[in-house]
Amino acid sequence: MQDLPHRLPQERKVVTAIPGPRSQELDAARETELARALVPGLPAYITDGDGGVLVDVDGNSFIDFASGIAVTSVGASNARVSAAIADAASHLTHTCFLNAPYQGFIDISRKLNQLTPGTHAKKTALFSTGAEAIENAVKIARRYTGKNRVVVFDGAFHGRTNLTMTMTAKNKPYKAGFGTLAADIYRVPGSYPLRDGLDGKQAAAKTLRYIEQTVGVDELAAVVIEPIQGEGGFVEPAKGFLPALQEWCLDNQVVFVVDEIQAGICRTGAWFASEDEGIIPDLITTAKGVGGGMPLSAVTGRAEIMDAPTPGSLGGTYAGNPVACAAALAALEEMEEHDLAGRAREIEAIIREVLEPLTELGSVAEVRGRGAMIGIEFIDANGAPNADLTAKVAKTCRDAGVLVLTCGLDGNVIRLLPPLVINESTLRDGLDVLASAIRNA
Structure with missing residues (x-):
């Protein structure tokens, strides 16, 4: 593996007790x-x-070995990213895109439309955090389908807001004591090969039977899944599990949402973990590594689904901040070059x-x-x-x-x-x- 140049000595050095x-x-x-x-x-x-x-x-x-939880994929002070941040901040630290737009928002959206799996027409909406991306993916899916129910999986982690902590599996420390959870979120068994001993086809049959029997199809807007679970234990589903879910969603007019917030952006050896089995999500969420250390997230998906919400119904004050967009473009350039x-x-x-x-x-x-x-x-x-x-x-x-x-x-x-x-x-x-x-x- 070829070494890359870095500003700091790349060595482990302990000179005091931890903490000092x-x-x-x-x-x-x-x-x-x-x-x-x-x-x-x-x-x-x-x-x-x-x-x-x-x-x-x-x-x-x-x-x-943490990268700020998979954020600093190009390093914590990458020279190209730092220079892009400094240049962008010298011109514009902030303006809300929905009030006074700027080119960087369009540039990074175009790049994500190009990089995400599939050759179909795609569109992107930018936000600030992974939880925001998940919440907006659910909003888009509900608006597009006219249905409310959302399926998530055992072991899932999708965030800490009211909706996303409901979608997250682990009770402590994420949900305990925080009051009433969001409605219409349904948890189903997934694929955990080490523990369930099932191949992908068997695990998918079990999951889909459970969805059909306990959730139903008629009111189901979306299935949301991590291609490799993060907080849930870095669980990689058995081969064939994800394609079977995608096919079932397509057959039943359910939006298939893949949460690539931790696994995406080159982390698993491809631009997106979905590519391993040729998965083409209807909607794909990104955050963490995409911003090069700056807060940026996105929902990218089929144009007809992304266009379901009415004008003005998506966004946020800091969504796609101009400095974060500049950092993201520089980070993606670094990933491509190296x-x-x-x-x-x-x-x-x-x-x-x-x-x-x-x-x-x-x-x-x-x-x-x-x-x-x-x-x-x-x-x-x-x-x-x-x-x-x-x-x-x-x-x-x-x-x-x-x-x-x-x-x-x-x-x-x-x-x-x-x-x-x-x-x-x-x-x-x-x-x-x-x-x-x-x-x-």
């Missing part, structure tokens, strides 16, 4: 000044980042080379995923989810200067989301720390 003294001071201030709910997973406060590393206020340098989709496939090969042998330990049930979106599921001696071991491994990595995230409804999956621009030596160093932590745990 300055980070401890800042964390004490957090407890005083911030709402109790805002607790960082990494107690070290970051002051700089580039390529595959993050540097904290105490001078520790962490290998970044073939970051191909680089994601190289990252996957190295991750599997280092981690797949660990499945012989018995505590590692599976290494799964695609590209630079790989999960490691941990179990105990009885085959049950082992959240304690997972947390122990994550803490060991953190203390050694490697930032990893956990996920899964049972909290027993470590997810790897390294920047797509990470250098091979940095990647291998971080993986060696992770592998050692798993063996020693």
Whole structure:
């Protein structure tokens, strides 16, 4: 894997205990000044980042296997993106497109229409966050079909707003204590090959039977699914599952919405994870990596569906902010120039080379995923989810200067989301720390 030039040294360096003294001071201030709910997973406060590393206020340098949850795919301070942000901000920090429009909004929409799967006529609407994109995809589907019900899946994560936390599966910490949930959201079983033992055809038959029997087709507006689940545990459905769902939706006039907010934009080794099985969504949502670190999201889909809402019924004050649009165009240029989709496939090969042998330990049930979106599921001696071991491994990595995230409804999956621009030596160093932590745990 060819190394790319970076501003900061691409090395892991731990010079204090984690957290260091300055980070401890800042964390004490957090407890005083911030709402109790805002607790960082990494107690070290970051002051700089580039390529595959993050540097904290105490001078520790962490290998970044999180990418701001799949956002900084081109790095946390990519030179092209930073220059585009500075230039855009020097002219226009903000104007609402629906009040005073600008070209960048059109340019990034055109680019997404070109990149998303399918050759049909497409249109795009821009927003700020992933949750906004999901909410608007549901609004568009309901308006187009004249129906209200929405199907989501076991293990799904779609956001934290009232509608999207209803669509999200996990109760704590996302839904508990937050009052009445949104109506007409129906959860159905999906495909989890490690646990259900079903192939794609079998899992799809089970899912579709459940939808038909418990939700019904006549009132169903949309099926919303992640092609690879994120917070749910980096679960990749069995081959054939997604195509069967898409075909069923087409036959029953149901809008098929694919949530590519975490898996899309080169993360899984293609522009979109849907491409792996030739899926062509009716609507596709993007966010995270598309903005190059700036808040930007989108719904892109079939022109006739996207045009269902009346003029003025979609939008938002910050939707498609001009600086975010400039950053997104620069990030996509960086991905094209350096073939970051191909680089994601190289990252996957190295991750599997280092981690797949660990499945012989018995505590590692599976290494799964695609590209630079790989999960490691941990179990105990009885085959049950082992959240304690997972947390122990994550803490060991953190203390050694490697930032990893956990996920899964049972909290027993470590997810790897390294920047797509990470250098091979940095990647291998971080993986060696992770592998050692798993063996020693």
